[in-house]
Amino acid sequence: MSTLNAMQRGALTLGLFALITAGSVATLRALTAERIDAHQQAYEQRQRQAVLPEALTQQATVSPISLPDADLLGYPDGTTGWQVANDQHRAVVLPAVTRRGYNGDIHLLVSLDEQQRISGVRVTRHQETPGLGDDIERRRSDWITHFDGLRLDSLAAEDWAVRKDGGHFDAFTGATITPRAVVDAVHSALQYAASHAPLETPHKRQAEEPER
Template identity: 45%
Template structure:
């Protein structure tokens, strides 16, 4: 009986060791592929809000990292990518988020040119209800494009809200919470950039090629 238990224990230990080894091997083999896919996705998203013809620098490898819970949704660090042409500032693409989505956090990327005009907004991650709140995704609806070309001023600040709240942005039928959260997050991100644009462009580069990206 004792020998049988020992034998079974050895078999289980060997099985666990082999399983752990296979998991480690799989991670080693797939990690570069996943990182490459993530990098390509980042490039595509950045290019969608700041077109390549507007800058001559390597956008995804020119960034600074900021934190500001009041303007950017939480205390976690956010990347701000800098677009330049001949070394001159052209536009910024800043990560931000809102915890006020219907189903939780919504992560965004907001592009703003040097004149304070939005060049584009994209949703990076969300858990909103399919068929309702997920209309913030461009692949589902073009609502997110309603930010293009807008700026924030003291005169129009009140209009940065959904129409149900007296603003200029459409809400979704049966889903007001999600667009309200996104509009608020974009407004705050735009205000942050307006206040710190020169500082953001002048900050040291924290995303240089070959140094590895920092995680939130």
């Protein structure tokens, strides 16, 4: 066998191996992507349940709502939020994302009751440093619960910040960027709710309109 033939055969073998490997990776990714997405959706649903007021954790109706100007929450226009209601109580759950995390985006859910008080905040996705920035997770610490019960007017505008920046909220030892980003995102969600009144339903608006 000539040197040229040997090189051609070797190149063909390598090409076939690369093709088979790429095909195997693509197939594996396709098989696992759906499962990963299902797990993520189930996790986000549990987190959505966790942020609701206790009065709405049982026997409540969940209705998706399209959010105008969702770029104010860090998402594309028309992103979905959720209104949760029963006969006595209502709440809205807003998604929010901040691009200012130490290692990338931090996605959150912020739930507000009828008085636009925070009933809960949870992080649904992030890439912050394990053992440091991941204290924003409820399973790691109770830091995220310090927003509970606050309204936009509970604090002065300058107090919606970490203590290092002169604000109200503690940071983590050795990690300021992550809690700073979360505080900013929660503050933005409250500002959005105040300006867009996402708790106002068509039924309520109709009842409040004067007769002509």
